Amino acid sequence: MTLLWIACCLGLAAALPAKDPPEFGDLYHVSGIIYLPYSEIEEPFEAWYNATGKESRIDYYNGQVKTFQHAFELQYGIGYKISPETTETEFNVIKCFQVNGTKTTPIYSQPIFPDTSSFKFVGMDHLKGRKCELWRNVTYGGGRKQTFSLWVTDDGDGVEPLRYEMIGVDTLLDSHFDKYYIDYDNFRKDVDPAHFHKPKGMKCVGFPGPGVEHHLLLNPIAELMHKPAHMHGLFNHFKRQHGRTYMGHENEDRRDAFVHNVRFIHSTNRAQSSFRVGMNHLTDYLRNEVQSILGHKPSPGPNGGLPFPAKLYAGVEPPENLDWRLYGAVTPVKDQAICGSCWSFASTGTLEGALFLKTGKLVKLSQQMLMDCTWGFGNNGCDGGEEWRGYEWIKRHGGICTAESYGSYMGENGFCHYNSSEQVAQIENYVNVTSGDAQALRIALFKHGPTAVSMDAMQRSFTFYENGIYYEPKCKNKAEEMNHAVLAVGYGVLQGKPYWLVKNSWSTYWGNAGYFLISTKDNNCGITSDATFVVLK
Known part of the structure; x- marks a missing residue:
């Protein structure tokens, strides 16, 4: 039986006509x-x-x-x-x-x-509704197999190319590394x-x-x-x-x-497009590693925050441009490392802004404390959380420590420890900005300072954002679809296009020194879908 099978295969191989590889001219x-x-x-x-x-x-x-x-x-x-x-x-x-x-x-x-000098004719095929020749070249090296395929037609008027394809397979892991x-x-x-x-x-x-x-x-x-x-x-x-x-x-x-x-x-x-992307420190990250730093984990149902007081601000006209960095209300950009702790940076960011507006002093607050101590309120350290859960813990425990008094940010879960006498920024309450209301977010920024917002940051274009006004049609914008927490610190208009000014926590090597502009059009990426700010005692 084996000999018959070999003979058949040899017969099929012999049946393929000897052909010169296709050439397309000079x-x-x-x-x-x-x-x-x-x-x-x-x-x-x-x-x-x-x-x-x-x-x-x-x-x-x-x-x-x-x-x-x-x-x-x-x-x-x-x-x-x-x-x-x-x-x-x-x-x-x-x-x-x-x-x-x-x-x-x-x-x-x-x-x-x-x-095409190393390509071999492997038979006839059909592509795009046309009968065509299939040529192939297979190479091996370093435990990898690369298959290059070329489909051409020859209707009597000369060779015409239809498709060129490369598929790379890791022969050790039996996985595709390129296509x-x-x-x-x-x-x-x-x-x-x-x-x-x-x-x-x-x-x-x-x-x-x-x-x-x-x-x-x-x-x-x-x-x-x-x-x-x-x-x-x-x-x-x-x-x-x-x-x-x-x-x-x-x-x-x-x-x-x-x-x-x-x-x-x-x-x-x-x-x-309206923005540029560029290489940054994430360029050799695997996609699952990028996903690991998206730590906003929305939960269904209402939280304990107050609704946005739209009637109170009915006559308020916020300025056309606002940048809280210019007033000293924003601490330097930090790096959350390979840890889904973005929610803690957004939480402390709006607290730092509120404390600045109240005291005139800019104080760095501890993200690590929120990561270590808020598990009982539903947060999960490096595995994600929500800003409002951090607010609830701070309300219950009478404040938050400064970064200096609590200890350095580690990019890892740690043991909760603190001295209540060193806590600052006691929260009276927190407010949910009306979802999808851009004017409400402008007023919140104008009256209450930097505001925690969430967004869809899953798109590759955001990972490598460099400058310009970011607009990504593929972005989601429903509150339950948000996966990353950031800090809105202003807004404005550039060359006729309105934008939000937002601080990220992926280091100064990302974006425009750690910041990005994002279009207000269509609530792109959900910036206005789930925004919160705090009211201090």
Whole structure:
């Protein structure tokens, strides 16, 4: 039976005709979409390639970002990137950046298809309703298997590409570490040479900042054509920058997470939204690690807080802009570490603001005390909690200790200990700002200072927020869907767009020195869904 099976397999293998791998020529145009499932990206592109002329061009997001690879310029080529730039003085001004190639990192014309010389014909298939050939190349290394597949058609007028796919499997753990595919469309070989020329008269300047990332920004698709050297070099730079050392399999897992996150960051910025994302200290975090620092755990039903007194403030007109940092009511940004203690930072933040408004003195209060001592009120330390439960404990026990008197924040659960004589900020009551009412939150901020708010922070775009007004259509905004607690410290209008000014607890290495602006549109991410402030005795 075994011999018969082997014979059949050999017969099937022999039945496959000997074919030369597909070639797409030295001059072509093609468009399509890049799909990066692990990075949550679908990115349209359009490409022109001229191998003989040593030049190529790839546009992203319908031409918002244009990249040119001119291998014929200078000794080692020049790469150009043309995209909008917004600064404090300019808004969406088209700029040109360039990087000159070097002996070790030359600029080359970039094909949009893989090198097919090692691909083998594996049979006929159907894709997009068309009969096509399936070609495959399988590589092994470091306990990993990478399968590269290419679907093409040949209707007699030449080879046409349909899809290129890569699937990476860790053979030790039998798990996927990477997957992406590119769907092709509008392939043709008649190309206007003008497409390879950057706009006449446009002055190009060098990229700002360190140069480690420049080649990835100039030619992002190269990495998908199985040329990961620049990405791996960037990961090594990241580890040195943040003092991180990983061994064995953890290094591979961290690098995989880093690659997916950097792809997301670069693609999101090419899409030109109202905000920018960037690499930060979370760039090599696994998604479950990011989720572990989202510690707001909402519970159903009402709490013991008072309703917002809308009638009392009926005639109040808050100012157009407010920033409590300018008045000294906000303590420095802290880092909650890998601990779901965000609720304790939001709680102490609104208490610190209320105490400042009452006494004129800014005092740092202890998050660690709330983590250690409020378990009996339903909080769970590093495993999450709610701000109002902390308020209830403080009401019952006559105040909260300062950070200095209680001891340093540890980023871990600890033993509850305190001297009641050292407690400050006695709470009379706390108030629930009317859910979904933006004007009520503005009044609360204006009359009562920094206010604890919760939000949906699960989106990858928030993890890597850098600056601008954050707006994420994927965000949830119902109170029961909130997963992170932060501190609203103001609001304003920037270039005609209203925003909330919010303090996070992910260190000054995150966002804009630890802060972010978020759009007030559609109650984005639920900033007004579950806000509270305290009233002191």
